[in-house]
Amino acid sequence: MNASHEGFAQLKFRDPVRARGLSETLARVAQEIGRNPVSIMHVCGSHEQAIARFGLRATLPRNLNVIMGPGCPVCITDVPEVDEGVALARQGVRIATYGDMVRVPGTVMSLADAQAEGARVDVVYSVAQAVELARQSPEPIVFFATGFETTAVATAAAVLADPPSNFFVLSAHKYIPPVMEIVAEMPNTRVEGFLAAGHAATITGWGVFEPFVARQKLPVVVAGFEPLDILAGLVKLVELIRDRAVSVENMYPRCVTKEGNLRAQEQLWRVFRPIGGRWRGIAHVPNGNLRLRDEYAQLDARKQFEVDVTGLWDYAPPALVHECICGDIMAGIKSPTDCALFGKECVPHSPVGACMVSSEGTCKIWHQYGGHPDLSSHSGGYGAVCTR
Amino acid sequence: MCLGVPGRVVEVNGLLAIVDFWGVRKEIRLEVVDEPVQPGDYILNHVGYAIRRIPTGEVDATLALYEELLAHSEREDDLMAADITSEIQGAGDERKP
Numbered sequence: 001m002n003a004s005h006e007g008f009a010q011l012k013f014r015d016p017v018r019a020r021g022l023s024e025t026l027a028r029v030a031q032e033i034g035r036n037p038v039s040i041m042h043v044c045g046s047h048e049q050a051i052a053r054f055g056l057r058a059t060l061p062r063n064l065n066v067i068m069g070p071g072c073p074v075c076i077t078d079v080p081e082v083d084e085g086v087a088l089a090r091q092g093v094r095i096a097t098y099g100d101m102v103r104v105p106g107t108v109m110s111l112a113d114a115q116a117e118g119a120r121v122d123v124v125y126s127v128a129q130a131v132e133l134a135r136q137s138p139e140p141i142v143f144f145a146t147g148f149e150t151t152a153v154a155t156a157a158a159v160l161a162d163p164p165s166n167f168f169v170l171s172a173h174k175y176i177p178p179v180m181e182i183v184a185e186m187p188n189t190r191v192e193g194f195l196a197a198g199h200a201a202t203i204t205g206w207g208v209f210e211p212f213v214a215r216q217k218l219p220v221v222v223a224g225f226e227p228l229d230i231l232a233g234l235v236k237l238v239e240l241i242r243d244r245a246v247s248v249e250n251m252y253p254r255c256v257t258k259e260g261n262l263r264a265q266e267q268l269w270r271v272f273r274p275i276g277g278r279w280r281g282i283a284h285v286p287n288g289n290l291r292l293r294d295e296y297a298q299l300d301a302r303k304q305f306e307v308d309v310t311g312l313w314d315y316a317p318p319a320l321v322h323e324c325i326c327g328d329i330m331a332g333i334k335s336p337t338d339c340a341l342f343g344k345e346c347v348p349h350s351p352v353g354a355c356m357v358s359s360e361g362t363c364k365i366w367h368q369y370g371g372h373p374d375l376s377s378h379s380g381g382y383g384a385v386c387t388r
Numbered sequence: 389m390c391l392g393v394p395g396r397v398v399e400v401n402g403l404l405a406i407v408d409f410w411g412v413r414k415e416i417r418l419e420v421v422d423e424p425v426q427p428g429d430y431i432l433n434h435v436g437y438a439i440r441r442i443p444t445g446e447v448d449a450t451l452a453l454y455e456e457l458l459a460h461s462e463r464e465d466d467l468m469a470a471d472i473t474s475e476i477q478g479a480g481d482e483r484k485p
Contacts, residue, residue, distance in 0.1 A: 046391055098435070126436025128417050147435070150392070154437040157419035161403075199392040202432065202440050225392070255432060255440050263422040264439060360391075 014054070014227050022231035023059045029238045030061040037063050039190045040237055041183065041332050043071035043176060044197030045360020046225050052369035054227040064238065067332035068365075070179050071197065073147040074100045074358035075330060076279040081172040082106035083309040084302070085144040088170065089119035090312075093305060094137070095170075096122040096130035097144035098151075100358040103351060105321070108312050111144075127158040134167035142168045142301045148176050149203050152290050153264040156271035159296055170301040173290035175274055176200050177208055182283050184216040188333050193219040193237045198229070198252035203268070205260025209248045217246050224252040271296060280354055281327025320345055326353035329362050336366040343367060394442060397429045405438065407431060 030038060042048065048068040051057050060066060070076050083106040089095045095111065102112045102123060115121040122141075124130050130143040145155045152173040159169065176197070183189055196209060201222045209220040219240035223233025233251045240247065250256050270293075277289035292300045301307070323341055328334040336342045336355070346352035348364050355363035395407040395416070405425060407416040414436070418425055421438040425431060431438035 049391075125414075126417075128415075128436045150434045150439060153420050153439065154417075154435045157417065157437060161419060199432070199434065199439070202392075254443060261420070261422045261439060264420045267420065 019059075019227055019231060022228065022235055026064070026231060026235050026238060027061040029235060029242055030064045033063075033238070033242045035063070037065040038192060038238065038241060039065040039067060039332070040193045040195060040234070040241070041067045041069040041189075041191045042195035042197070042223075043069040043180060043183075044195075044200070045072040045075075045358065045365075046199065047071065047195060047197065047223070047230060048362060048365050049360060050225050050227065050230055052365045055369075056227060056230060060234075064234075066195075066234070067191065068330075068362045069183055069191075069194075069332055070279055070282050070330045071176075072330075072355065072358050072360040072362070073151065073174060074104055075326065075354040075361045076174060076179075076282060077101070077104060077146050077172050077354070078278045078280045079105075079107050080278075080309065081146075082110065083312055084307050085111055085142075085170060085172075086114050086119075087307050087309045087312055088142055088301065088305060089114040089121055090117070091305070091308065092119075093140060093142050094120040094122065094133075095142050095144050096124045096133055098125075098146060099123045100360070101144060101146055104354050104357050105351065106312070107309075127155050131158050131161075131163045131167055134164045137166065140166045140168060142170050142305070144170045144172065146172045146174075148174055148197075148200055149268060149290075150199050152272060153203055153261075153268050156267040159271045159292070159299060160267055163299070165298075167299065168301040168304055169292060169296075169299050170307075171272070171291055173272065174279065174285075174288055175290055177204070177212060178274075178288045179279060179282065179285050180209075180212055180220075181216065182285055182288075183331060184212075184218055186283075186331055186333075189331060191218070191332060192241050193221070195230075195233050195237055196220050196222045198222055198224040198256055201250075201252070201256045201260065203261050203264050205258050206248050206250045206256055207258045208260070213246055213248050219246055220248045222248070222250045222252050222256050224255065281330050320352045324353035326355045326363070329355055336363040339363070391434075392439070393433045394430055395433055397425055397427050397431060399427055400425060405431070407433060407438075409433070 082104050086106045086109055103110050111121045127143055134141040206222045213220055221233045221237040223229050236249050236251050272290040273293050274287035275289050275291050276286045279285050297303045325334055325339045341352050346356050351357045355361040393409055395409040397405050398408050399406040403418045405416045405418055406413055416433050417437045421441055423441045425441055430442040432440040432442055
């Protein structure tokens with residue numbers, strides 16, 4: 001075997017043999033904890049997607065409860081923030097935003113609903129495309145900016161790159177580290193450790209979790225997104241729980257360093273300041289929202305437009321929304337299958353709650369991939385294999 | 389929107405790079421990445437911005453794996469490729485690229 005083949009063998013992040021080996025290790029270590037259940041939380045839609053897509057949930061030990069926390073940026077964008085975008089769109093302002101934001105329900109309607117009524121909403125892959133739209137257009141373009149620090153750095157870079165004067169930002173960006181404290185302190189959560197998102201940590205560095213670990217006395221493992229990355233991260237985290245060790249471990253060193261991407265952090269904090277605000281279904285999160293600093297007021301849609309959300313509230317909100325348990329799902333207290341609406345009134349093409357909208361939302365992912373399949377059951381059928 | 393996608397840099401013009409993602413070529417901005425990027429490098433892309441240059445040693449093997457995965461299944465049927473292609477073409481969740 002030559003050198004490149006050895007490298008190839010070592011780096012098979014999807015190698016089934018290694019995956020099986022890691023699964024067995026995970027089962028053994030989880031067994032050694034000797035309690036049922038052991039709950040751990042990840043805070044990343046990409047982790048949930050990979051867990052579901054590669055069928056990892058079916059291989060997890062039964063006493064290990066892997067919960068998806070508030071890790072979907074679409075799902076935690078609060079209703080009033082969606083309302084601001086919808087109100088602007090209905091006032092005739094052209095909105096550009098990410099594709100997954102378009103169908104997220106606000107108090108009475110989503111941006112897609114506003115679009116159906118004639119509002120102009122452009123789907124962009126990148127804030128750079130929104131800037132380009134503004135360059136080509138004489139009219140104002142408001143970029144409805146959502147997402148965590150990984151996405152916020154892109155908005156910051158666009159703001160700093162001298163955009164045209166008809167480009168504005170409506171920031172609903174969120175910052176992950178503070179919400180982990182909120183979840184850790186929730187009385188009903190039994191979370192014993194966190195699997196942190198490798199890509200957010202690429203920006204912030206794993207060092208950002210040290211104060212959290214010291215305060216909350218809970219271990220954190222930074223993990224990547226391939227099946228082996230996730231399994232290895234879970235093994236490490238369960239080992240830490242077994243050993244009652246409280247530390248941060250970096251299992252994604254090919255992308256994550258202790259200090260992170262300093263250039264990105266410099267741009268992020270030059271443009272944004274953290275303020276407290278609500279996350280949909282979670283709570284008020286101190287320092288969890290990112291808003292443009294006053295130096296960039298000329299680009300801030302909240303300062304440059306009259307955003308009249310009260311005009312929307314003449315409509316009655318859809319009654320079903322009251323039955324939605326997205327909040328408890330994102331807090332890790334309940335599973336999608338605990339919701340009476342899941343798969344019935346609430347489906348991907350007609351979502352009631354935000355978790356059913358995005359490809360990173362827990363409900364959408366469970367609806368698409370079947371949640372927590374019980375492979376030992378032979379009863380078959382979609383409903384039957386969803387044991388939780 | 390939050391999917392991080394690795395790709396190979398084909399061309400660099402100042403702060404703009406052309407990056408190849410499984411055959412889809414996109415313009416990617418370089419304002420955020422903290423190391424110089426050259427053609428042939430691999431970067432981690434988030435919403436059109438490179439956030440990390442991925443050390444080369446790790447990449448060949450990873451990419452070979454992706455290729456292997458694509459070779460094993462019809463391209464359109466590959467969930468990851470489909471998600472990512474739709475994502476980087478800016479389509480919403482339910483829209484076909």
